[in-house]
Amino acid sequence: MLALNFVASSSDYLLGIDIGGTAIKAAAFSCEGKPLSTRTEPTLDGRLKDGRPAWAVAVRQLVADFAGELAAPARHIGLSAPGLAAADQRSIASLPNRLAGIEGFDWADWLGQRVLVLNDAHAALLGEVWQGAALACRNVVMLTLGTGVGGAAMVDGALLRGHFGRAGHLGHVTVDYSGKTASIFGMPGALEVAIGNYNVGERSGGRFADSSDLLKAAGEGDGAAQAVWEQSVQALGCAIGSFINAFDPEVVVLGGGVAGAGEALWLPLKRVLAKVEWRPFGEGVPVVPAKLGGWAGTFGAAWEAMRAASGAAACR
Amino acid sequence: MLALNFVASSSDYLLGIDIGGTAIKAAAFSCEGKPLSTRTEPTLDGRLKDGRPAWAVAVRQLVADFAGELAAPARHIGLSAPGLAAADQRSIASLPNRLAGIEGFDWADWLGQRVLVLNDAHAALLGEVWQGAALACRNVVMLTLGTGVGGAAMVDGALLRGHFGRAGHLGHVTVDYSGKTASIFGMPGALEVAIGNYNVGERSGGRFADSSDLLKAAGEGDGAAQAVWEQSVQALGCAIGSFINAFDPEVVVLGGGVAGAGEALWLPLKRVLAKVEWRPFGEGVPVVPAKLGGWAGTFGAAWEAMRAASGAAACR
Numbered sequence: 001m002l003a004l005n006f007v008a009s010s011s012d013y014l015l016g017i018d019i020g021g022t023a024i025k026a027a028a029f030s031c032e033g034k035p036l037s038t039r040t041e042p043t044l045d046g047r048l049k050d051g052r053p054a055w056a057v058a059v060r061q062l063v064a065d066f067a068g069e070l071a072a073p074a075r076h077i078g079l080s081a082p083g084l085a086a087a088d089q090r091s092i093a094s095l096p097n098r099l100a101g102i103e104g105f106d107w108a109d110w111l112g113q114r115v116l117v118l119n120d121a122h123a124a125l126l127g128e129v130w131q132g133a134a135l136a137c138r139n140v141v142m143l144t145l146g147t148g149v150g151g152a153a154m155v156d157g158a159l160l161r162g163h164f165g166r167a168g169h170l171g172h173v174t175v176d177y178s179g180k181t182a183s184i185f186g187m188p189g190a191l192e193v194a195i196g197n198y199n200v201g202e203r204s205g206g207r208f209a210d211s212s213d214l215l216k217a218a219g220e221g222d223g224a225a226q227a228v229w230e231q232s233v234q235a236l237g238c239a240i241g242s243f244i245n246a247f248d249p250e251v252v253v254l255g256g257g258v259a260g261a262g263e264a265l266w267l268p269l270k271r272v273l274a275k276v277e278w279r280p281f282g283e284g285v286p287v288v289p290a291k292l293g294g295w296a297g298t299f300g301a302a303w304e305a306m307r308a309a310s311g312a313a314a315c316r
Numbered sequence: 317m318l319a320l321n322f323v324a325s326s327s328d329y330l331l332g333i334d335i336g337g338t339a340i341k342a343a344a345f346s347c348e349g350k351p352l353s354t355r356t357e358p359t360l361d362g363r364l365k366d367g368r369p370a371w372a373v374a375v376r377q378l379v380a381d382f383a384g385e386l387a388a389p390a391r392h393i394g395l396s397a398p399g400l401a402a403a404d405q406r407s408i409a410s411l412p413n414r415l416a417g418i419e420g421f422d423w424a425d426w427l428g429q430r431v432l433v434l435n436d437a438h439a440a441l442l443g444e445v446w447q448g449a450a451l452a453c454r455n456v457v458m459l460t461l462g463t464g465v466g467g468a469a470m471v472d473g474a475l476l477r478g479h480f481g482r483a484g485h486l487g488h489v490t491v492d493y494s495g496k497t498a499s500i501f502g503m504p505g506a507l508e509v510a511i512g513n514y515n516v517g518e519r520s521g522g523r524f525a526d527s528s529d530l531l532k533a534a535g536e537g538d539g540a541a542q543a544v545w546e547q548s549v550q551a552l553g554c555a556i557g558s559f560i561n562a563f564d565p566e567v568v569v570l571g572g573g574v575a576g577a578g579e580a581l582w583l584p585l586k587r588v589l590a591k592v593e594w595r596p597f598g599e600g601v602p603v604v605p606a607k608l609g610g611w612a613g614t615f616g617a618a619w620e621a622m623r624a625a626s627g628a629a630a631c632r
Contacts, residue, residue, distance in 0.1 A: 084596060094596045094597070096596075138479075139478050139479040151562075153562075155471070155474075155476045155477070155478055155483055156474060156476065156477055156478065158471075158472060158474060160471045160472065160476075160563065160564075161471070161472055161564070162455050162471055162472065162563055162564020162565065163454075163455040163564050163565060163566040163601075164564055164596060164597065165564070166561065166564040166594075166596065167471055167562065167563055167564040168562065169561040169562065169564075169594075170561075170562060172558070172561040172594065173489075173558035173559075173561055173562055174491055174554040174555065174557070174558045174592075175490055175491070175492075175493045176491075176492055176493060176494070177491045177492060177510070177550055177551045177554035177555070178492070178547075178550065182592070185561065185594035186557075186591065186592050186593070186594060187554065187557055187558060187561065187592055187594070188554060188592060189554075190558075194493075231494075234493055234494070235493045238490040238493035238503065238504060238505075239490065239493070241490070241502075241503055242488070242489035242490045242503060243489075243562075245482065245485040245486075245488040245489055245501065245503065246467075246469075246483065246484065246485065246486060246489055246559075246562065247476065247478055247483055248476075248477070248478020248479050248480055248481070248482040248483040248485075249478065249479060250479040275502065276490075276498070276502055276503055276504060277502070278482075278485075278488065278501035278502060278503070280400060280410045280412075280480060280482065281410070281480065285479075
């Protein structure tokens with residue numbers, strides 16, 4: 001009797017790489033989506049190694065390390081990073097003030113094989129659709145509530161990219177057009193001004209450094225902290241209701257540190273949505289926490305690289 | 317020598333029908349898009365004729381009149397109306413409080429031939445892409461500034477419909493989350509609250525009935541009127557800048573009566589956008605007036621009906 005071999009051939013794996021501000025995460029998946037192995041390296045933004053950006057050298061090493069571990073090069077590589085992906089998806093076309101050298105850096109040339117490059121928020125949404133909180137959905141809005149607010153949208157089964165690849169920058173949508181503070185892209189009263197970690201200090205008159213400080217005080221009955229947080233959740237709820245009217249999703253996914261605040265976020269957010277959401281057929285749109293945490297980008301990058309390859313030959 | 321016949325066979329025409337609150341507009345086009353003939357009938361919302369809604373009877377008569385005039389039934393019929401189009405595009409699935417009887421009204425059954433039904437703002441955008449201000453564009457945001465504010469978006473070549481067909485309701489996106497007034501769908505400080513004609517009275521402390529009254533006074537140096545209008549344009553500019561960040565269009569098209577206000581709109585709007593728009597590659601996104609006026613919906617409905625039919629057989 002033949003011994004059936006259920007283990008995928010070693011050449012059949014996808015690699016998803018996500019370059020963040022502090023860490024580079026990489027994960028290998030079987031073509032069916034099973035996570036096989038993960039690795040993390042520091043980004044070392046701004047440093048050089050052998051005359052090259054340290055992040056570039058680290059990514060090349062990570063790819064080699066996986067090839068060693070899994071005894072073959074990856075069949076498909078997807079790479080996500082902040083900034084606007086170029087139309088040919090070979091590089092990041094625009095990312096001012098961070099990861100110097102990444103603009104126009106051709107990853108296929110550097111790694112010696114095809115690499116699909118995409119925006120990190122786009123990748124995170126795709127990851128959640130592939131194996132996360134928006135599993136198999138065709139209409140999705142995702143917000144990542146962290147230092148700033150990242151966003152992405154999928155409508156009618158297609159991830160929205162737009163003319164320059166900037167579609168889905170939902171943290172830079174106004175929720176207060178007469179607001180004095182603008183987001184880094186110049187939008188007054190942007191959503192990330194209202195709930196991003198980076199300006200909790202400004203919102204609280206300098207009393208708190210970030211959302212967890214603010215929420216701790218609010219939880220202990222600090223009325224001023226509660227009022228600040230209430231405003232933030234009101235802004236977030238109105239923004240989500242607005243995105244529902246603009247994109248008509250079947251699910252809204254919230255990721256990032258602030259989304260992990262538990263009932264302090266979810267209970268008041270539900271109350272706001274009950275007031276401001278348009279519910280033409282009775283039910284509201286489910287608003288749910290992300291499932292893949294900081295690894296969502298690696299999932300989405302790997303999946304998109306496989307999907308972008310021609311159908312039948314995508315995975316042998 | 318044979319006489320070449322350059323006139324389209326009489327059976328080769330498309331019909332676009334747009335049902336509005338006061339008028340039903342219909343236009344016939346050659347398959348190449350040349351307008352052949354137009355007709356208009358009053359909607360008579362709420363009235364019956366032979367026990368049927370007057371608008372239904374009027375549409376059937378219009379279709380028959382075109383068939384008589386052009387000596388054949390239309391090859392493809394598209395019909396646009398307010399409300400959410402059903403997923404099968406045979407009817408309007410939701411439109412509370414207006415055009416009683418239209419929810420679920422099956423137009424193919426009523427007219428005895430296939431009819432493609434779509435939302436009126438979606439149709440207007442498609443019309444402007446087919447033959448108007450967004451000719452051949454793949455990434456478009458359109459706002460119709462009238463009684464309220466209608467909207468639609470096309471991204472990466474696809475009109476956004478969404479889970480229930482409500483994508484693009486951009487008049488119901490907040491620009492002021494602490495605003496006291498809500499749009500008809502419950503969104504506080506919605507864009508249409510800030511610039512829709514319907515609440516110029518509220519915005520001006522009861523002094524003006526609509527935007528043209530307000531603009532006339534502002535033009536004559538009325539400081540209070542100027543201040544109200546300035547706020548409206550600030551809100552509109554921030555909303556447009558936000559939609560640019562959310563959808564990444566190559567053009568933004570403004571239609572409706574308020575868009576016809578001339579320099580009183582366009583000059584201050586340009587100033588606001590110069591401040592709030594994110595311009596990663598230097599240039600701003602062109603913001604342009606619609607070209608097809610009140611007929612855009614008939615163009616888009618006719619075009620979409622042809623596009624929805626199978627490729628080669630779409631027009632013989």
